[in-house]
Amino acid sequence: MKRISNLIFIFFTLLLITTSCKEDEATILIGDAISPVIKYVSMPSQSSTIPGRNVYINGIGFSSEDSISCRSLEEEADFTAPVMSADNYGIKIFVPEIAGGEYEVSVTRNNLTTVLGEHLFVAFVFTIDNLSVPASAESGEDLVITGEGFMNGDQVLFESDYYPQGISYVAETDMATDGVSFTVPDGCYGMNNITLLRGKKTCNMGTINIPVNVGDQIGGGVVFYTSDNGVHGLIAAQENVVNEQVFGPSIQVDPYASGVSEDIFTGKNNTDILIDGIALWRAAGNSAEPTVAELCGQYSVEINGIIYNDWFLGSLNEMTELFNYRATLANAYEFVPAQNYWTSSVIPGSNWAWAYHYVNFWESETLITGAAPCDVWAIAARPIRQF
Numbered sequence: 001m002k003r004i005s006n007l008i009f010i011f012f013t014l015l016l017i018t019t020s021c022k023e024d025e026a027t028i029l030i031g032d033a034i035s036p037v038i039k040y041v042s043m044p045s046q047s048s049t050i051p052g053r054n055v056y057i058n059g060i061g062f063s064s065e066d067s068i069s070c071r072s073l074e075e076e077a078d079f080t081a082p083v084m085s086a087d088n089y090g091i092k093i094f095v096p097e098i099a100g101g102e103y104e105v106s107v108t109r110n111n112l113t114t115v116l117g118e119h120l121f122v123a124f125v126f127t128i129d130n131l132s133v134p135a136s137a138e139s140g141e142d143l144v145i146t147g148e149g150f151m152n153g154d155q156v157l158f159e160s161d162y163y164p165q166g167i168s169y170v171a172e173t174d175m176a177t178d179g180v181s182f183t184v185p186d187g188c189y190g191m192n193n194i195t196l197l198r199g200k201k202t203c204n205m206g207t208i209n210i211p212v213n214v215g216d217q218i219g220g221g222v223v224f225y226t227s228d229n230g231v232h233g234l235i236a237a238q239e240n241v242v243n244e245q246v247f248g249p250s251i252q253v254d255p256y257a258s259g260v261s262e263d264i265f266t267g268k269n270n271t272d273i274l275i276d277g278i279a280l281w282r283a284a285g286n287s288a289e290p291t292v293a294e295l296c297g298q299y300s301v302e303i304n305g306i307i308y309n310d311w312f313l314g315s316l317n318e319m320t321e322l323f324n325y326r327a328t329l330a331n332a333y334e335f336v337p338a339q340n341y342w343t344s345s346v347i348p349g350s351n352w353a354w355a356y357h358y359v360n361f362w363e364s365e366t367l368i369t370g371a372a373p374c375d376v377w378a379i380a381a382r383p384i385r386q387f
Contacts, residue, residue: 035112037061043105046121051099051201054084054092057120062091067108070120074101076200100124100201124201132179136209136231139188145205146179154180155197158188158208162219162387164308170197184210189218190387191231214325219387220301220308222335224325225264225318234264236322237311237383240337241295245381247342247374248274248291250354251281257353262316262345265386270344271297271312292342292381299383311383316345316357318384320367327365338362340372340379347371 041059049055064086071078081093099122107114131147145156150173158169169185189212196203211230216223219235226233251257256277260270274293282288290298293313300309314322319341326332343357358379360368372379 035114036063036066036107036109038107038114038116041116041118043118043120046123049095049120049122050125050127051095051122052097052127054094056090056092057105058090059116060088062086062107063109064091065109066091068093069106069108069113070099070103071106072101072103073119076101078103095122097126126196126198126201126203128196128203128205131205133194133206133208136211137184139184139186139210141184142181143184144176144179144181146176150175150180150196151198153198156180156182156205157195157197157202158185158192159195160188160190160192160387162190162385164220164306164310167306184208187218189216190233220303220306220385224384225321227264232265233387234314234318234321235385235387236336237299237301237385238335239382240339240380241299241311241383242292243337243339243380244378245292245295246376246378247356247372248278248293249281249286249288250352250373250375251277253346253351253353256281257346260315260344260346262343262357264315264317264321267314267318267344267384268312268386270315274313274344293344296381296383308385311385313342313344313381314384316343316359316369319343319357319359319382320369322382322384323359323361323363323367326361332364336361336382337380340377342372342379342381 038059038061043057044055064083066083068081068083070081077098079096079099081095084092084094101122101124103120103122105116105120107116128147128149133145134143137143152175154173156171156173169188171182171185173180173182188210190210192208192210194205194208196205209231212218212223212226213230214223214226221235221237223233224236257274259273271293275297278288278291278294296311296313299311300307326336329335338361340358340360343359345357346353347355347357353374355371355373357369358372
């Protein structure tokens with residue numbers, strides 16, 4: 001009996017020891033669970049984070065088993081980004097088409113989550129597959145752009161570097177068989193960047209050239225010269241900025257007028273040089289009334305609610321083209337009155353800008369140019385702008 005009791009005691013003792021060992025073993029295997037530790041995180045730029053594409057987040061501590069959750073901070077749709085791969089330097093995720101704006105990013109592993117200190121910024125863009133855009137169109141023309149991925153309500157935005165600041169044009173679209181149709185807005189001209197608008201999101205569709213003709217009234221004035229089949233050109237204001245005024249003081253070419261040219265499409269740069277030059281002249285303690293270049297640069301006109309304020313004094317060759325255009329008009333003097341007109345091109349061959357080229361608009365057909373003493377002759381100036 002005593003032997004049986006001893007056996008029972010030994011059995012329960014072994015059982016207790018075994019259980020204790022298992023509990024200790026389990027504790028060692030599980031350990032203390034902690035959230036993922038991710039260091040040195042660097043997010044991709046917003047411009048490179050495009051919906052529908054993979055992006056790479058730099059950082060140490062990511063795993064291919066991670067779940068990446070993105071919570072919108074701009075009331076856009078939240079999403080869980082599929083993990084494409086992970087390595088010692090970061091993680092590659094897929095950004096879905098619905099994404100856009102700023103996101104708080106969380107990394108979950110083994111049911112524990114770490115919120116990253118850096119935010120992911122997704123570009124508000126989308127793509128159109130197999131996109132085909134006509135190279136050119138006319139203002140008011142009905143146009144079709146083909147591609148896959150258009151939606152009802154899409155709009156087409158027309159923008160140009162030569163439109164006044166803040167001015168753009170928007171066309172409403174209709175769904176077509178292979179894309180969308182719309183009418184090119186009135187007022188568009190020159191080279192236009194076109195963008196598809198869908199709420200906050202955009203799709204860059206490239207450019208469309210909208211040519212114009214000499215004599216067209218657009219862009220705040222009258223087109224008097226074109227190049228590149230009407231895509232670029234020059235526009236004259238419909239009035240003089242002055243009728244009788246000296247150009248300004250006779251000053252040294254270097255540094256006050258260095259770099260001016262006689263060529264087409266240099267009048268804007270000439271005017272900027274001359275405005276900066278007279279500012280330096282005054283800063284050196286000299287006095288000067290507003291110059292003709294400054295008056296042209298300050299000229300502004302509002303037409304149909306649009307303010308055009310990027311005018312300048314034309315170069316010799318630009319003002320020559322204005323004379324050539326005026327010579328073709330039946331009522332030439334109604335457009336540009338008879339007078340001599342300043343240009344922004346200095347007479348070469350002297351260290352002093354004592355004279356600037358002028359163009360004689362007293363003549364109706366014969367072109368006459370010459371040197372006008374800048375602080376003696378009081379003649380006219382007509383602002384122009386370019387596109």
